[in-house]
Amino acid sequence: MRLRHLTFLLLIASALGACSDDGAADAPEPQPEPTPEAQPEAQPEAQPEAQPEAQPEAQPEPQPEVKVLEVFDNARITSIGGMENFQNVKGEFDLGPGPFARVTLIVDLDTTCFPFEKWQQNPPPEGQNWPADCDAFDRNFEFLMDDPVDEGDPPAIELVRAITPFGGPMHFEVDMTDIANGLPGAHTLRSHISTWSDGAGQVSGSAGGWNVSARIEVTEGPAPRRVLAVMPLFNGGYGHESGVVEMPYVLPEGVTETRLEYRATGHGGGEDSSGACIGPAEEFCQRGHFLKLNGRVLSSFTPWRDDCATLCTLERFQNFDYCKENPTGSIQSVRAPRANWCPGSVTPPILRDPTQEAGEHRLTYQIADVVPGGSWRISALLVVFGD
Numbered sequence: 001m002r003l004r005h006l007t008f009l010l011l012i013a014s015a016l017g018a019c020s021d022d023g024a025a026d027a028p029e030p031q032p033e034p035t036p037e038a039q040p041e042a043q044p045e046a047q048p049e050a051q052p053e054a055q056p057e058a059q060p061e062p063q064p065e066v067k068v069l070e071v072f073d074n075a076r077i078t079s080i081g082g083m084e085n086f087q088n089v090k091g092e093f094d095l096g097p098g099p100f101a102r103v104t105l106i107v108d109l110d111t112t113c114f115p116f117e118k119w120q121q122n123p124p125p126e127g128q129n130w131p132a133d134c135d136a137f138d139r140n141f142e143f144l145m146d147d148p149v150d151e152g153d154p155p156a157i158e159l160v161r162a163i164t165p166f167g168g169p170m171h172f173e174v175d176m177t178d179i180a181n182g183l184p185g186a187h188t189l190r191s192h193i194s195t196w197s198d199g200a201g202q203v204s205g206s207a208g209g210w211n212v213s214a215r216i217e218v219t220e221g222p223a224p225r226r227v228l229a230v231m232p233l234f235n236g237g238y239g240h241e242s243g244v245v246e247m248p249y250v251l252p253e254g255v256t257e258t259r260l261e262y263r264a265t266g267h268g269g270g271e272d273s274s275g276a277c278i279g280p281a282e283e284f285c286q287r288g289h290f291l292k293l294n295g296r297v298l299s300s301f302t303p304w305r306d307d308c309a310t311l312c313t314l315e316r317f318q319n320f321d322y323c324k325e326n327p328t329g330s331i332q333s334v335r336a337p338r339a340n341w342c343p344g345s346v347t348p349p350i351l352r353d354p355t356q357e358a359g360e361h362r363l364t365y366q367i368a369d370v371v372p373g374g375s376w377r378i379s380a381l382l383v384v385f386g387d
Helices: 002-017 116-120 177-182 331-335
Strands: 066-078 088-094 100-110 140-145 157-163 170-175 186-193 209-220 226-238 245-251 255-268 289-293 296-301 314-317 320-323 350-352 359-367 374-386
Touching: 066 088, 066 186, 088 209, 100 140, 100 157, 100 177, 157 170, 157 226, 157 255, 157 374, 177 226, 177 374, 186 209, 226 245, 226 359, 245 374, 255 289, 255 359, 296 350, 320 331, 359 374
Parallel strands: none
Antiparallel strands: 066 209, 088 186, 100 170, 100 209, 140 157, 140 186, 226 374, 245 359, 255 350, 255 374, 289 296, 289 359, 314 320
């Protein structure tokens, strides 16, 4: 009985303990307010990537305009006296007022001798060794500006001295900028080839000749140098009895530099016993040249080319060898040294700076020991510069 009473009291105590002191049911322990799930920090709205400011496309530097003056176009130079263009062809050109940044003479020489396959359509006449219009030899090949018209005119200006190949084509370019800046305007141009025919057609064609094209490319602009004057002093031949050749000239005020262009090549026949020759003609002779200015030696030299073998690259056609650069020449002759020239080559001028003193001057030249029958082609040109 006592046990049941104790149990009952425990039950009552338990029930009373579930109530608060003020008789209200105990509130649940306060819980922290639920925190919203952490959100990533708000980022600014993505902006498109800034692009560099568009730049205008780089334009290539404008190139100066090049004016092309056609002087000869495949003009025929003939070898028979009385025919049109016998040994020479002439043309005119006008450079304009200048100044010029660059002026270039461009030359192409063509031939009916080569390539040899041409002979199928142009065979040698019966009993002859060459097509009739083929000149198989090497010849003087010159370009001259402003030939004298009246007695007392200055000599022609030689722009370039070359020798044709034995029966082959040729191409070369010549810088004539200084001459153009010293002599702007209209001029004449003459191309000379000392071509001759062999009526029998044995050593060359019976009516041989050459075809020449020449154009001048002109770029206007500031001149590379200030040219005060262009003075042709001499243009002609020198032989056994020529002696001392005088070339007087006057330099203008303001001169700072001069350039003498002396061109010299030996030609012609004649026997020589001095030991200065390796063959029976002046072209195989070494001769001393002596330049004096106002009575004093300016320069002495022996014009001679010993590099002619470089113009004989051996090739073969059918059953014979030939020089690619000089196809109709004998290999031994093509390779031989000569009096300042080689077949198929331009002969550069010998350059000197005589004096920079304004006023009158006397330039002379002389060639030693030229034998009768021998000759030299000489030209002298003075270009004068200032600040």
